[in-house]
Amino acid sequence: MDLLIMSRDDIVARWKDRHLEIVNENKLPLYLAKTHNVERWLETRSIDRHRANSRLLIKALRLTEKDDVQTVISVNAATITDSYWVKSPDSTLTYADIRFNDDYFANLALRGDYDSFNKAMNSKNSKTPELTNIGSFEKCWKLTNGEWWMYKTANHSEMFSELFAFELGMALGFNMAEYRREKKFIKTKDFTDHASVNYEPAYSFMSDGDDYIETVGELRALGSNLVPDYVKMIFLDTLIANPDRHTFNFGVLRSLEGKVLGLAPNFDNNMALIARGYPKNISRKNDVLARFFKELLAFDNSLREFLPTVTEDIVWSVLTKMNMKVRSKTIVDFVMNGYRQI
Numbered sequence: 001m002d003l004l005i006m007s008r009d010d011i012v013a014r015w016k017d018r019h020l021e022i023v024n025e026n027k028l029p030l031y032l033a034k035t036h037n038v039e040r041w042l043e044t045r046s047i048d049r050h051r052a053n054s055r056l057l058i059k060a061l062r063l064t065e066k067d068d069v070q071t072v073i074s075v076n077a078a079t080i081t082d083s084y085w086v087k088s089p090d091s092t093l094t095y096a097d098i099r100f101n102d103d104y105f106a107n108l109a110l111r112g113d114y115d116s117f118n119k120a121m122n123s124k125n126s127k128t129p130e131l132t133n134i135g136s137f138e139k140c141w142k143l144t145n146g147e148w149w150m151y152k153t154a155n156h157s158e159m160f161s162e163l164f165a166f167e168l169g170m171a172l173g174f175n176m177a178e179y180r181r182e183k184k185f186i187k188t189k190d191f192t193d194h195a196s197v198n199y200e201p202a203y204s205f206m207s208d209g210d211d212y213i214e215t216v217g218e219l220r221a222l223g224s225n226l227v228p229d230y231v232k233m234i235f236l237d238t239l240i241a242n243p244d245r246h247t248f249n250f251g252v253l254r255s256l257e258g259k260v261l262g263l264a265p266n267f268d269n270n271m272a273l274i275a276r277g278y279p280k281n282i283s284r285k286n287d288v289l290a291r292f293f294k295e296l297l298a299f300d301n302s303l304r305e306f307l308p309t310v311t312e313d314i315v316w317s318v319l320t321k322m323n324m325k326v327r328s329k330t331i332v333d334f335v336m337n338g339y340r341q342i
Contacts, residue, residue: 012029042077061074104120
């Protein structure tokens with residue numbers, strides 16, 4: 001299988017006989033620049049087949065016999081959040097031809113109901129961003145007034161936790177992806193504005209990302225302007241007890257010419273706080289995230305300059321604004337005790 005690796009309408013690499021020939025390194029996806037592993041890059045762009053609704057989607061599109069690589073190639077490996085895609089060397093396709101312009105399969109990907117499945121089975125349409133919509137939660141991309149929004153299923157506690165993270169981050173002046181509440185769902189706006197910039201997940205350019213000190217070093221090597229927002233992100237993770245920060249849910253934004261612009265807005269906090277029940281250790285004694293964060297500050301105390309002051313008034317104001325039924329005093333105590341640990 002021979003492929004051209006594209007950035008919009010520019011050829012950035014050729015993949016032939018399992019060898020990657022780089023044509024334009026500046027515009028090459030960071031993962032390929034690091035590894036040259038095209039097959040793995042394609043696999044990381046594939047929908048999670050463990051999601052029940054993704055299996056229905058794949059069945060409706062008659063892709064059941066295809067592996068992850070073939071599934072991704074069926075939509076030219078295109079995504080909503082970057083301008084990279086692939087085509088065969090003899091193809092005359094352009095970026096405009098493969099770019100997504102409708103959300104026809106959104107309801108099937110999100111809800112998995114039979115009416116949506118039946119509609120999809122009877123459709124001649126097969127171009128959908130859902131095949132490159134990664135992650136383990138049922139989700140979809142919806143197009144509203146020319147803007148793409150990611151919808152994700154969420155129960156009350158998951159929805160509160162995600163929205164609280166967003167509102168608290170905004171109150172502290174952090175760079176946050178925009179979240180809004182919908183009935184039974186939570187949605188977040190595409191922060192690339194339909195790939196006017198490229199989002200590159202951290203796994204594209206670094207190791208596992210669990211070690212804060214190593215991550216700061218890797219980010220500094222890529223661009224010193226990335227560090228402040230990273231420190232603020234893991235500071236917020238500590239306050240809200242988000243254990244699920246990994247290299248697939250943070251990353252960088254790059255210009256179409258390949259310049260690293262900054263850290264992507266903070267997103268994907270739906271495993272934090274009360275998403276899996278109210279924490280029993282409200283005092284936050286022996287809190288592992290606080291310990292990891294303090295180890296980072298002990299390594300480089302200058303990072304403290306990026307940390308804002310957090311007060312009970314700020315936390316209460318966020319809860320008042322959200323107006324969702326939770327144990328408010330427990331939330332305030334938990335967040336503030338995390339802050340005091342730092």
